[in-house]
Amino acid sequence: MFGSRRSGVVRRLWRSRCLVVNPKSGGGGESGQNAEDPQSGLKPITHSLFKRLKDEQLELLARAVEARGSDDRTSCVSFPRSELRIGKQNWCPQLLTCKLFRWPDLKHLHQLKRLCICDWFWKIHDDNATVCCNPYHFSRLCEPETPPPPYSKLLPGNNRKNIDDFFEHTSTHEHRVNEPSNNTNDDWPDFSLSPPVAREVHWCSVAYWEHRTRVGRLYAVHEPSVSIFCDLPQGNGFCLGHLHVDHRHEMVKRTRGKIGGGILLSKERDGVWAYNRSEHPIFVNSPTLGVPHSRTLSVHKVFPGYSVKVFDYEKSCALQQTASSDFPDGPYDPNSVRISFAKGWGPCYSRQFVTSCPCWLEILLNHTR
8 A cells, every 4th residue: 555655646746747848937837648748758767766755755746746836835855965867867856856847948957046945045055965856946047138138228328347347346356255165065156045134124125016006005025035926825925916906907907817926035145036936927127137327227028937136236236336327317216126927018018117017016125225
């Protein structure tokens, strides 16, 4: 009976593999006999991983995969740090599970970012004998768009070289001061959260908008991370589904239906990160995501399952020290991030301004206020 139960869990896991190669998808692929199986070549190494997982860890992995990231409380799945080997190829267990259950096109470990909901997030520089291989404790890193979007226009000015030099000097200096002496744990960059702060100090406030109308009060964030969602029943955070408005516009209703798991917002040592937990893209506008000295800031599209650093503290300091005070189109807040759900804005869209988006967030950062 015991062996039969374990076999049943293995079958559940294999049926849950991602069968559709889509680099812009959040994972949890389609199943069925008619779907192309990009994972068939991974079957031997996958079953090797399953065999090495203890019964409890195997069940935890199955629950995490079947929940598809809808529950913040899914546990870590620990696995020995040693790599899996098949033929001449070595596999990191967390890379294998992320490739199997979320992103079949995934190739390298550095394409992943560990999320703050993972216990190992706090152990980046510890010498641990195990790693977490829960695929929903990771996101994919959103690469900056290259070349810059056509709607990012550079301002005329002579400060471009100065700011580039400032970035290079500051980056070199910061690495010398803050870089740990030993960086174990897969050569990952330091994505650890900022040190805990006093409870009464909030590091940001979140405003929720529907078109030009702010709905509800400002939501002050005291913890290092916060989930902002609409209809996610598990976990806690800022639930947009609790904010009621009489006679909502039909477009707003449809867009709210696409928010789902929303985003996970976290304050980390190098900046503020947003992880797209919904099944639709989000769109981000930030002073530090645009080209330096651009008055028309870039709007970046972030696909489901991806993370992006929505605010960079280092770049923000550099921009504010070198920024010109001559803004012909009016003032702007250098510490504000805007995130819209499902609908983008800017010259590439029918909506020219963020206030034309049905549902969007304004993240008001408090680190320099």
